[in-house]
Amino acid sequence: MSECPNVLVADTHGQSLMLALQKGENERVFWQSSSRLSHSKELLPAIKNILEKNSLTLKDVDIWGVVTGPGSYTGLRIGLMAIRTLAHLSKKPCYGLSSLESLYKEVVSEQPVLSLIPVSKTHVYAQLFDPSQKDFLQKDPIYAPLDEVLEWVTSEATIVEIQGRFSFESQIHHFFDEKKISITYLKKDHLSGDTLLDCVSSFLTKKEDFPLISEVKPLYLS
Incomplete structure (x- = not known):
């Protein structure tokens, strides 16, 4: 080659x-x-x-x-x-x-990164990555309700979401505002x-x- x-x-x-x-x-x-x-x-x-x-x-x-x-x-x-x-x-x-790992790799962050792909009005594909880990993987990919995967994040983190037919931007901000956890939210079209x-x-x-x-x-x- x-x-x-x-x-x-x-x-x-x-x-x-x-x-x-x-x-x-x-x-x-x-x-x-x-x-x-x-x-x-x-x-x-x-x-x-x-x-x-x-x-x-x-x-x-x-x-x-x-x-x-x-x-x-x-x-x-x-x-x-x-x-x-x-x-x-x-x-x-x-x-x-x-798709979730590629989305993670678009983010420059030393914090954990939660990659989200909305599937419906309530569910997402999600995976949690941690740059401090050797293989950077923290959670395997999953299909689950949004609230369930947001519970993975317990400290400062970056949330990156692909926006399509559905977007959870407002729900994400509301969830972490209530828990008083600082996050960086990023959205991508593709x-x-x-x-x-x-x-x-x-x-x-x-x-x-x-x-x-x-x-x-x-x-x-x-």
Whole structure:
């Protein structure tokens, strides 16, 4: 594999479809859907388009990446099926990325970080991270009522939330105001393409073997 591989990551975990392309060492290109077409109709044409616009073909992609969840059941299934198939056909490695961990890595903080993805008016996907820990993991990903996961936070922390159809900003502030716990609240419209590509780059620096394509599976929580 080249020392400066071409990497293409697809994020289909939410309502918005996003592609992040690393071309060589320094060039990064991002594309995000602005239409209401389903991911199944849009993903493959979007991949073809972003590659052609950057003078690349499917064979030029050295590493395929895909967000494995948690997130939309249908979106994850579409993304995993497409990217795993392309990786298999091109005989290139495939790397899975956690949506909650990628969200955490967008935050610069020495405090614990709670990543939230709203699912309904009452429930979220959530995971708690602690930068002071060696592997930075403090709680496994979970699908649960918002109030239950907010109880994880017992001291100063950063709460980062992806805003989609639902947002818990006011509830979060009210919860911690009552408990007199100081928090930093951040909201994101979607995962950062830069962060997703950085996650792949970080994995490459470890010099570890890529998982088998069949081992890159969606993380469904319910």
